Amino acid sequence: MNYYFYRPEISSYQGEAFRVKERQSLGQLGIKCVDTPIEIPEGESVIVISTSYTNNESIVKSLEHANIVLWIHPNSGYDNFSLEFVKSAKFPIVLGNEIRANAVAQFYLQALLNHQGQIPYRRQWDEARSYNRELLHTKKTLIIGRGPIGARLGNALETLNVKVSYYDPYQNKQQNNKYLKEELTKSDIIIMACSLNKTSYHILNEEMFALLKKDTLIMNAARGKLIEQQALINFLSNNKDAHAIIDVFEKEPIDFNQFKQLSNITLSSHIAGVYKGINDAIIKFEKRVIRDYLHDQDLDLYKTALLSSRVKGDFLI
Numbered sequence: 001m002n003y004y005f006y007r008p009e010i011s012s013y014q015g016e017a018f019r020v021k022e023r024q025s026l027g028q029l030g031i032k033c034v035d036t037p038i039e040i041p042e043g044e045s046v047i048v049i050s051t052s053y054t055n056n057e058s059i060v061k062s063l064e065h066a067n068i069v070l071w072i073h074p075n076s077g078y079d080n081f082s083l084e085f086v087k088s089a090k091f092p093i094v095l096g097n098e099i100r101a102n103a104v105a106q107f108y109l110q111a112l113l114n115h116q117g118q119i120p121y122r123r124q125w126d127e128a129r130s131y132n133r134e135l136l137h138t139k140k141t142l143i144i145g146r147g148p149i150g151a152r153l154g155n156a157l158e159t160l161n162v163k164v165s166y167y168d169p170y171q172n173k174q175q176n177n178k179y180l181k182e183e184l185t186k187s188d189i190i191i192m193a194c195s196l197n198k199t200s201y202h203i204l205n206e207e208m209f210a211l212l213k214k215d216t217l218i219m220n221a222a223r224g225k226l227i228e229q230q231a232l233i234n235f236l237s238n239n240k241d242a243h244a245i246i247d248v249f250e251k252e253p254i255d256f257n258q259f260k261q262l263s264n265i266t267l268s269s270h271i272a273g274v275y276k277g278i279n280d281a282i283i284k285f286e287k288r289v290i291r292d293y294l295h296d297q298d299l300d301l302y303k304t305a306l307l308s309s310r311v312k313g314d315f316l317i
Contacts, residue, residue: 003294004040004066005031007049008059018279025283029290037062045069047290052077056085070293074282076100076149076273077223078307079196083315086307092299093307094289097148099281100273105152107221107272108191111245112136115217115266137161142187144180144203145194145222146171153193168194170317184211189219196223197315206231215241221272224249236262247272 005026010019023033031047034040037059046063047070050056060068071089073081074096086093117133120126137160143150146168154164165183169175180203184190190212194200204218205228212218212235220227229250236242245266252270259265292301303309310316 002041002044003029003031003069004044004046005033005049006037006040006046006059006063008054009051011051011053013274014279018283021279022283022286025287026290029287029294031290037066040066043067047072047293049074049286050080051075052080054080056081060085069297070094070290072096072286072289073307074099074285076104077196078310078316079223079225081307081316083311086311086316089308092293092302094299094302095305095307096282096285097305099278099285101148101152103275103278104149104193104221104272105156107247108149108153108193108219109156111219111221111266112189112217115243115245137163139163139188140165140186141189141191142167142183143191143193144168144200144226145192147193147195149222150191150193153191169199170312181208181211184208185213187216188213189217192220192222192226194222194226195310195317196225197317199315201225202228202231204228204231206234209235212239212242214239217242218244218246220245221247224252233259233262236264240264 005023007022027033040046040063042065044066046066046068048059048063048068049072050059052075068091071091071093073093076095076097078095081093113136116136117131120131136157140163141157142165143154144167146154146166150166150168154166157164165187167175167180167183190204192204194203203226209231218227218232232244236244240263243264243266247268248270256267259267289299289302293299299306307316
């Protein structure tokens, strides 16, 4: 049986060198790489690799003449997949959360430590031996989402004796909206680590911001639409002791000028999951999934990584 590999596009931080290396690596498995769907003969088996910006429905339509047998999404976010798409898919969709989970957790940890006080490096001995910083164990931290990233980050913080609480109603059904509001009022640090769906869209909105302490630190490197952007701007404008560290936005790319009036916000360009060696990690993951698929088409090793496992009623968690 012949297998074809089709990737509609690559992510913005990946260059042509990545595309070439990916093709060479997957080609070692005997898979034929193509640039367009029309290169795939009718009825042949296709493996699709997507990004967070892939128009999945149009890809399926363009491959109606072929047989999609496996779909790899080597990303953490999957809000470009509709529930209908996942339910109707006659092929497994494997998520690549493991590729970036440690990187995003480390991003949060680095940003958090830097915010508490940068190390005052000196070129000569400082007689005062001063270090104006706060210790994390004095802060109550709320992590919204206890998936691969939230769990890793929480474990790391708990080793520093940080008081960590979680809000994840899909792991703990007793955690309702009332529980979330109570935790928000008590927390010094709020970290977004959940997926985006209709229940988490704008989970931090004007109503929720009104509950926060005036010096709350808000961190988001998950999905931009978890936070109502204008409500965040209003909160920071009215509470100068508060701060936000934001890596993702409601619409990307974004013009940072809309935040220029704020001195209490730190911005980055959706880089939390990017790291040295990520391209090699992506290719290694793809190659492993495809190799395992060729040997075990049920993909028993990837049950928790299948997008179908995220179906919860009428939405994806």
